[in-house]
Amino acid sequence: MTLLKLALKSCYNRRASVILTLFTIAISVMLLLSIERVRIDAKSSFSNTISSTDLIVGARTGDIQLLLVSVFRIGHSNNAVSWQSYQDIKQRRGVAWTIPISLGDSHKGYSVLGTDSHYFTHYRFGKKQPLKFSAGRAFHNAQEVVLGSEVAKKLHYHLGQKIVISHGMGNTSFHHHDDNPMTIVGILEPTGTPVDKTVHVPLIAIETIHSSTSTPRSIKQKSRDVDTQTTHSDEHEHGPLESEPGDLIGTPKQITAFLMGFDSPLYTLQVRRNINQYKAEPLLAIMPTVTLKELWEMLDIVEKILLLFSMVVVVISLLGMLTTLLATLNQRRRELAILRSVGARPWHIFSLMSFEAILITLTGCVFGTLGFYGALFTIEPLLQSQFGISLSINTLSSYELTLLSVIMVAGTVMGLIPAARAYFYSLNDGMSIKI
């Protein structure tokens, strides 16, 4: 029988209060770990929303507003960029690619984004990951639509199905364009970004949605964009996804914004300055990485408060353990006197009490970590679908291990207090049992 075994048996004897204490610590550890994991993953998820895009250009508003509208589909832009300006700016030196985006419509609550085929080739998210199709392909003509993974999943859409895009935002749009059904030709893989909640249509389709005439545009209209010029292939295979390649651009007067990539980062600042001083119309160019960081810093105080709260919860739970240990100490003076009488030294008593605190904290941490993984598996799908935050379900990071060891140390230090008291009791009480 070692001291450890004595401590274990003694704890087992007082299991009701020990289990309660353990439970509090486990819950607080779980809370702290979960909040920290969500906080860190939300941050990385957030900053991974868009990558490789050097500039986002829109009508002049605030930096953050432009970012919210163009990347997060939050809010709406009152002004737009004229098509001429877009055409002009994309000719600038050093411009590798541009993606026009036109927002403002919705389909059953999901944003509709008008764009061209560059979107599928140049758009990057996360760690420079390209968009991939889980099914189908990019749109080839005005009647085709590509869905984000969540749109397809939530609305139970499948390839080849015909859907109708409504005008305006919101779920309950009165103005339905029933005469313009569009065919789903592609579904994207999940990205954990707002792309998942977006319905992608060709720019020309946005015009079609808005035009009061129901006459479809000629698909033979000459494409303005070189890259979107799709070869009129002669093959006429019969399948739900086979279609005539057509014009994707149409004759838009304006777009909401456009994304730009440069051949070299050197051009970015120069072009940005030029755009911000653009004569023809007031434009604003932002660097998404910089603005994402600014936006996150605005939320910084919230995340700090979250961290503070979860730490306070841990401290409270450890104080709870301290209270329990101190409260039971008086009842255990007899136990200590017996141990002393059989020759236990005061430091034996001291270690016995410290073991107990360490044991409770350690077990609390273990159960807390288990609970944390349990919670992770439970809330991961929810966070992914509701907020687009993808939680990484993997082993504890070094940061999380540091947190756990800090809790362990704190628990041990707390445990030293009753241990020290027991030590002095055992010195003073001697053999006599005081109750």
Next chain:
Amino acid sequence: MFLHGPSGSGKSTLLGLLAGINPVQQGDIVTLGQSLAKLSHAKKDRFRADHIGTIFQNFNLLPYLSPLENVILGCEFSPARAKKAQQDGGSIPDQASNLLTALGIETHQLHCNVATLSIGQQQRVAAARAFIGRPEIIIADEPTSALDADTREAFITTLFSQAKKYQATIIFVSHDNNLAKLFDREISLPSINGASQ
């Protein structure tokens, strides 16, 4: 040896001094030829563990250990006693159950919860713990005050038979003078304790 005196006459203090728990402030105490005043705290603890067995008035046992484990606890902090117990009984648990049986604890009770034992049985378990590993001195601090008259005498008799077997000195403290006749020597504490006068 029978030590008696009313409450507050310094019985427990004397026992604490003998056992080396209470520090010696003046003079010296020589137990088994060892001057306790000269020993460090750790050495006194070791001395107590090796040479002294203790029986308290009541609630002698750790509630979370079985009677057998409670007896084994007597060897836990003393390698010397553990060795002697091993010599006596083959192994420490064997010697522990030998002692328990000799003191009248049934075999099926060895592993039960100590709370299910009667007070008399608990005191016997405590006695077994005091005797294991043949300590030279057994300090019994009013071990019979929680027992009724019949069990009291029976308990003391068993105590004596074990003490004879293991050649231990019993220092028995009580305020009950009626028990004095059972002992070889008797000391009335108030009569010799100048400090309390």
